[in-house]
Amino acid sequence: MDKKLNIDLQKTPKHVAIIMDGNGRWAKGKGMNRIFGHRNALTAVRECVKSASQVNVKAITLYAFSTENWNRPKLEVDALMSLLINSLKKELPEFMNQGVQVNSIGCLDSLPNKAQKVLKDVILETKNNKEIVLTFALSYGAREEIVNAIKNISKKVVNKELNLEKIDENTINNHLYTFNLPDVDLMIRTSGEQRISNFLLWQMAYAELYFTDVLWPDFRQEHFYDAIIEYQNRERRFGKTSEQITE
Numbered sequence: 414m415d416k417k418l419n420i421d422l423q424k425t426p427k428h429v430a431i432i433m434d435g436n437g438r439w440a441k442g443k444g445m446n447r448i449f450g451h452r453n454a455l456t457a458v459r460e461c462v463k464s465a466s467q468v469n470v471k472a473i474t475l476y477a478f479s480t481e482n483w484n485r486p487k488l489e490v491d492a493l494m495s496l497l498i499n500s501l502k503k504e505l506p507e508f509m510n511q512g513v514q515v516n517s518i519g520c521l522d523s524l525p526n527k528a529q530k531v532l533k534d535v536i537l538e539t540k541n542n543k544e545i546v547l548t549f550a551l552s553y554g555a556r557e558e559i560v561n562a563i564k565n566i567s568k569k570v571v572n573k574e575l576n577l578e579k580i581d582e583n584t585i586n587n588h589l590y591t592f593n594l595p596d597v598d599l600m601i602r603t604s605g606e607q608r609i610s611n612f613l614l615w616q617m618a619y620a621e622l623y624f625t626d627v628l629w630p631d632f633r634q635e636h637f638y639d640a641i642i643e644y645q646n647r648e649r650r651f652g653k654t655s656e657q658i659t660e
């Protein structure tokens with residue numbers, strides 16, 4: 414059955430964020446090392462971007478490396494960084510083909526120089542693509558992002574570029590790494606873990622959360638569409654009553 418037929422294209426989430434989790438366990442299940450799991454994560458990324466684009470999702474944000482992930486063994490961190498560099502290079506023609514605009518959020522200065530360079534190049538090359546914005550969260554932590562925003566806002570207040578009384582939610586939004594993205598409508602986490610792990614805390618304030626036991630390297634179009642269908646079956650009330658929503 415084509416699950417896409419069950420999706421209402423007028424009501425798809427604008428922004429889907431994904432915590433791609435379970436690579437290590439997937440590899441372990443096959444008697445392999447964790448890095449083998451990371452290497453097999455790319456198919457799932459491709460499927461998600463393609464599937465999202467086909468149902469009018471305009472932005473997809475992938476949690477690829479957290480600020481906390483720096484604490485993993487050096488061998489694994491290095492492998493993840495080389496994978497990032499190689500995959501970005503390799504996928505560029507596909508991004509161009511599919512109209513994917515690449516974007517990134519996080520403390521990018523802490524990435525290896527080579528990764529920063531490839532990332533900058535791919536972002537520049539794809540900047541006029543219009544189908545979907547694909548954001549990679551790299552060396553990303555929501556708390557770091559908020560600290561960074563507060564510092565930048567405070568600087569403006571000290572320099573008298575900004576009036577303290579004028580600070581509102583939009584001011585915060587505009588100083589986050591995601592300033593050019595809409596709020597997250599749907600957050601998917603794979604691998605059975607049910608936590609946020611320092612991802613997009615501000616932006617997910619009213620997101621619908623979807624958890625699946627599927628491990629990231631096994632995640633395919635059908636799983637992505639299951640999440641979209643579940644999202645469409647939820648009633649987003651934003652504090653109102655159900656009657657107010659259906660009226």
Ligand code: IPE
Pocket residue numbers: 433434435436437438439447477478482493604629
């Ligand atoms: C997600 O898979 C990838 C990253 C965090 C980079 P994990 O590496 O966390 O896999 P598990 O959770 O140990 O199975």
Ligand code: IPE
Pocket residue numbers: 432433434435476477478479482606608610
């Ligand atoms: C979250 O996964 C980060 C990414 C998917 C990049 P982790 O596997 O690092 O999260 P925890 O440690 O289970 O919370």
Ligand code: MG
Pocket residue numbers: 434435436
């Ligand atoms: Mg994990």
